[in-house]
Amino acid sequence: MSKLPDPFREGLARGWKATHGEQGLPSQIECDVAIVGTGAGAGITAELLTRAGLDVVLIEEGPLRTSSDFNQKESEAYRTLYQESAARRTLDGAISIMQGRCVGGTTVINWTSSFRTPDSTLRHWQEVYGLRDFTTEAMAPWFEQAERRLNMVPWTIPPNLNNEVLRTGATKLGISSAVIPRNVKGCWNLGSCGLGCPTNAKQSMLVTSIPAALNAGARLFYQTRAHKLDIQNGQVKGLLCVPIRLNGDKVSDQTMRVVAKHYVVAGGAINSPALLRRSDAPDPHGLLGARTFLHPVSFSAGIFDERIEGWQGAPQSLYSDHFVHDAPLQGPIGFKVEAAPLHPGMASILMGGHGQRLMTRFQQYPHTQMMLSLMRDGFHPESVGGKVRMHLDGSAVLDYPLTDYVLDGFRRSLLAMAEIQFAAGAKVVRPFHEQSDDYSTWAAAKAAIAAFDMKPLLTGAGSAHVMGGCGMASTEALGVVRPDGVHWQVDNLSVHDGSVFPTSIGANPQLSIYGMTNLLATQLVKRLNGKDVVLA
Template sequence: MASEEVLRADAVVIGSGAGGAPVAARLAEAGLDVVVLEAGERFSSADFTGRAGNLLPRLMRASVAADSGMEVYAGRGLGGSTLVNDALCWRPPPDVLAGWREEHGLGGLTEAAFAPFVDAVWRDVHAAPTGPENLNRNARQLALGAARLGWAGEAMPRNVRGCANLGLCNLGCPTNAKQSMLLTYLPRAKNAGARIRTGVRAERVETAAGAVRSVRARGPAGRLRVEAPLVCLAAGVLETPALLLRSGLETGVGRDLQLHSSLHVTARFPEPVHGYYGPTMAYAVSEFSDVNGRSGPGFMIENVSTAPVTTAGALPGFGPEHARMMGLLPHLARSLVVLRDRTRGRVDLDGDGEARIHYEPVAEDLARLRLGLAAIARAYFAAGASEVWLPVNGMAPLTGEADLATVDDVPLDPRAFSLLYAVHLFGGASMSGRGDGFCDEAGRARGVQGLHVVDASSLPGNTGVNPQVTIMANALRIADAVLAARGATA
């Protein structure tokens, strides 16, 4: 029988991204002996060579909902999705928090209660406004179109320091400008004594007599068991529910998965855009949002990099037309619809015990995505684009505003799109104040003492904005609740 390494700690944190890293830092700095288990690799800036073909396999993981073809992406590696995200920072929208209070009985999730944690995150990850020196021509084309149409929009704050505008945010930042977990909370956790293990995948949480006992995992050196009275789950919105299900903890797990569905629109401009350099994302049109006091149909429009690999995968069609589009790369600008979905999906296990996603976008969401496509096309034409490609296989490019009417012909079929995907995931082990969620308002699992959900799995719905700050702030809030409870029982 193979030997098993056994560690003992005060707390185990599973996952090291926007949920796990802040919790690990907070608990370790409070004096707890913390072990962090991360399934992915440990990277440094020297590893971030910009070679998409080498890096994407190691930095990202994809899943597909077989029922719709919806593609779901998550970062992997020490630091989680913060390694590959676009560094965009939004405070939790007050109206989203209000919805969580009203619909899920989470009365404590007020803007005032969140504010200290949001402020701490803002400071800790060096979030700051994006100035004109970091708005590339790609962002400016979207901003110009929006301005000419009288639409609301803004440069998005980002957590960067000394950004060199290389356009490599999604492949890890080679200059350490992006203040990911790798550069912020994880060093703090380590300096406070946390033991961080990479390449270690948690397989089960073990409980006994209504309390958590240990985590069983597998790593490069074989089996590992970490015994601890406190387990914080932050493995991501697919893996956290999967881990719970593998552990036999099923009540309230896997349901109410929500996404921000996304579609890309690509436009050709007469002048070069060079949209592959500069921040991968920086400008948002908020005109159509339904958060932060707006009452639109519920989507944001954000510019996005034209790096070749991601651009090619999202363009419609194939063959000579594909080659023609890619041959225009220096002249292309791109933006995406970020929809605040109303669809609810779920996560369960496949026959091998791995996470499986079910997500069939409701017609209303598909219709709102179509509105988003039309809005982006309109903005690009207003900015002077000569051609616009929607992500619809078989659809000819739009060549002017007169063609916008054809957007109504886009079928409400998720598989009609060349790429329908999401990188913002929520729920699956969510909080509820009404006893019907997996955990309570403090992230405590119901019926299992010492088990907490601290990542976006615990959020009861989507945020309508890029969520990393909300996830980190919620994690800190839960960590403080954990510490307060320990103090009360010590």
């Protein structure tokens, strides 16, 4: 691969204002708006605020890594780009959670799938949470602007075999499938999206909105943790930050106080509610950190005669919403079916087993296809999600019980995926469950899955999508923030990330965050200095 220019490094050479926490922080700085985080919500907000001429400071606890650092190695990417080195799990250890922790946040390591918020989700928010203005028609312009800005278009290159299996099997069963829009430009089709894009083709915040904000004069502090907001009498008076090492340890007892006119929390669900809880933010209705939602994910491996090579090519390019559309919101949990890329480290987990058993399965690795299902959680009375809790050291953990309601969806999704894989020609199917074996017929797999003990830890589960915890609603009795993203009890504090969603989305959430934040940040600019801005 030829060496490409690194626009972020070039910007730093031109004088972008970026400070590494380990190299020392000033004791106090002032600005118009302080933004916690640099992911999807933070990036769009920073770009719009700086375009309006506001003085913006960005606070990021993760490191700065750019295309010059991305080498397609899991061993380095997980350690430097992910929360807890990709080992973040729920309180009981039953669900692994993949989230970004770097400049650009999860947008740097996601798989580029870009869906608008489903109409059914928006209708539910209108009916249950009073979000009357969040109609499909009203949100369309905000999504359109984000799609143009980040080049979100359906993937036109033929899918890799890992994805084609989904379409082939679905077609044979009469199940609908479609092409996924992706936020890429000039993609080399390498397949390492989850490890940082070495060609800057992925239109993440690292190469779009954060550079735009820095070009306009924003200041970036990285490896700098937003520790606590100083909240007094319904106002934030300051933000206390500490320098941290790559592993998250404090560098010293040195602190930096950020004094701003307005504060935007955009650290992502889990981290945003945690910051507000550490700050003793008003929570009169006990909603902060509650109703935090994942898309709990089940997995199924299919072994084929032909080489699948699930590590190469666009990670996700096809999907099926058949099992979402056929699932009423108030009925059994619905799920979206997609493919999962298989790099060796991830494969060592998803293929199951250890020792000799895992070694035998790795001999089938090039022939293995991996399918996943995203559970649409948060719409049923038995679908209450999880709660962000705090360790004694102030760090956060998500308590997310896998209920019988959710696990029923896991069983149905394992059945659906196995049937699709067999229809596509799989010789063996292996559901991701501790009681699973290799099944050579659909009848055998169906009988085995029906008999599985669907319990946490026995049932393999993961998620890369975290939402809620600072839910938005039309009244303070229903939500942490108002429909404009401003905290109900703290007038100069907003939340601009996926934590404002009242439920899960039912689709990969990045475009939902971009579109929602585009609206909220535009409203915030109008409130702060009366200007009208548009996401270019």
